[in-house]
């Protein structure tokens with residue numbers, strides 16, 4: 001009769017290393033006490049979901065704040081989902097947000113780390129060594145069931161109202177003898193390899209998840225697939241092998257994997273390995289018709305990080321927002337330390353939300369405005385220039401022609417107690433400041449009801465306006481000028497409106513409307529100063545001839 005060892009050799013004749021060999025090759029990491037080793041493990045689809053950025057941002061924070069390791073592992077065993085250049089997009093897309101890796105592929109051409117290969121399709125031999133280890137001990141077996149046979153089992157289970165799955169008495173290939181198995185293999189029958197689960201469904205298991213707390217579940221008794229017909233492992237088995245050999249201390253991943261915990265816990269037990277600490281992150285969700293649902297790649301454009309890039313959302317603001325979603329302590333911390341970067345926050349698993357974080361674009365917009373108001377005009381300038389260089393070169397050329405001029409505009413009312421909050425996204429710059437550029441200025445005064453005393457404005461600009469005056473002097477001059485046309489100070493005017501043509505404020509409003517086409521703008525004094533006397537006069541004259 002064929003032994004388990006002989007069957008294992010028949011299935012994997014070329015596998016000569018052992019599990020112990022690999023454990024020696026990838027020894028325990030020599031890191032400071034409490035260091036967290038964690039990973040981001042995407043399939044190379046090239047698409048970065050906001051939830052993936054959220055997870056990798058948080059994982060990186062935990063690793064960095066403990067002087068640990070954050071590595072990238074490419075999970076490409078599902079070849080259908082893999083796209084060319086997928087990893088390039090992921091690495092570069094995350095790098096924009098300062099999410100970078102200590103090990104694995106760190107940029108387009110460079111790899112780092114002693115625990116690789118970090119790409120699953122290059123680890124076939126390692127997985128097969130682990131599968132062979134189980135086969136040799138009779139803890140796994142080849143299964144020859146065709147899809148039709150599996151369907152038939154399922155149909156019977158449904159009829160009998162039994163639990164669905166391949167387990168216990170239903171696991172028909174469990175009962176084949178090694179000789180029968182060998183014969184079918186030699187015959188060329190296709191097969192996969194299943195774990196021979198030692199579990200009993202009536203036993204309860206418990207585990208403490210660092211985020212979710214204590215979880216209990218029935219022991220796994222399903223003979224799950226560990227190796228597919230192409231010789232590659234399933235996600236569950238690769239997770240065991242990779243996270244064991246890469247010496248991951250914390251598996252930080254989406255909570256859709258909680259349901260697989262019985263399997264994962266059992267795999268670690270079967271091998272006698274210490275399991276990592278599991279940290280299951282609740283997804284980013286959306287409210288729709290009063291219900292919470294996961295933010296979806298298919299339905300929600302804002303699910304893709306590229307959405308934020310294309311909108312010109314400051315990357316730092318996205319991270320600040322993700323920080324507020326991730327940890328309840330983040331927002332109070334940030335509000336009282338506004339000069340710091342999101343990365344400086346010390347995250348705690350116990351403060352991570354157990355339930356879905358509701359994503360709210362209005363809140364993001366609010367955070368963006370706060371952020372834009374806080375950074376320097378120069379930083380805003382650079383953000384805007386970077387955005388338009390990529391998305392609108394015409395505006396980029398105009399905006400960057402005189403950097404000092406554009407920066408000065410962005411600096412208006414910036415250093416005040418209550419700075420301006422008109423920009424949320426870099427892309428807003430064009431609609432907020434086009435009128436400052438003669439190339440873009442259009443005669444788009446739309447308020448047909450609004451009365452402007454053009455002759456008065458001409459007189460003011462030509463004969464009274466002086467761009468070298470301080471704001472107070474400018475205002476005093478304006479008040480003096482107003483008298484000539486019977487315009488009083490606001491106070492005087494309010495006290496006796498019938499006695500005057502209007503208030504000084506009204507003159508300013510007219511001027512603002514004529515030079516910006518708007519009723520609202522940043523400080524008129526600063527705008528006039530930037531435009532300079534000649535351009536203001538041109539605009540007033542242009543207004544006169546177009547209205």
Ligand code: GLU
Pocket residue numbers: 040041042043075239251252253254
């Ligand atoms: N490749 C898996 C996924 O994209 C990774 C899950 C994990 O982090 O273990 O969902």
